[in-house]
Amino acid sequence: MCERQHKITLLLLDSPDGQKKHFVWVKNLSRLIAAEYTHRERHHVCLSCLQVFPSKCVLAEHTPNCMIHSPQQCVYPEGDKAKLSFVSHHTEFPFDFYLVGDFEAFLKPGDDTNAGETQQQQTIVSAHVPSGFLPL
Numbered sequence: 001m002c003e004r005q006h007k008i009t010l011l012l013l014d015s016p017d018g019q020k021k022h023f024v025w026v027k028n029l030s031r032l033i034a035a036e037y038t039h040r041e042r043h044h045v046c047l048s049c050l051q052v053f054p055s056k057c058v059l060a061e062h063t064p065n066c067m068i069h070s071p072q073q074c075v076y077p078e079g080d081k082a083k084l085s086f087v088s089h090h091t092e093f094p095f096d097f098y099l100v101g102d103f104e105a106f107l108k109p110g111d112d113t114n115a116g117e118t119q120q121q122q123t124i125v126s127a128h129v130p131s132g133f134l135p136l
Helices: 029-033 056-066
Strands: 010-014 021-025 105-109 126-130
Touching: none
Parallel strands: none
Antiparallel strands: 010 021, 105 126
8 A cells, every 4th residue: 555654746848749748746636636626625636546435434435445456556666776866967067166257347326417307308326337347
């Protein structure tokens, strides 16, 4: 039987062309599966067959009968097989940090020379002052 302390439900989405796939966390499986029910009662969903039950007792009675079918049994790896490792090192970014600085211009606060103008005219808030540096 699948008795785990924590259970995380994921939904696999894929693009229409089937090239990209993405897992999405399902926060409330009851709300996703039993969306057509109009009343606000919580429904209990079997994680193996996705059948909806009105109470936890009925789900508990259903679970042993559902788990006898081999495609629906939860089998978890043990020992070293339960550990994930990253093997696609060729796709990593070659540097730990990549910092970029743009020294082309600085913003200088605008002057108050056009303070007496009407609100319909534009006011200068800041000006771009060209800047540069020479490598040493």
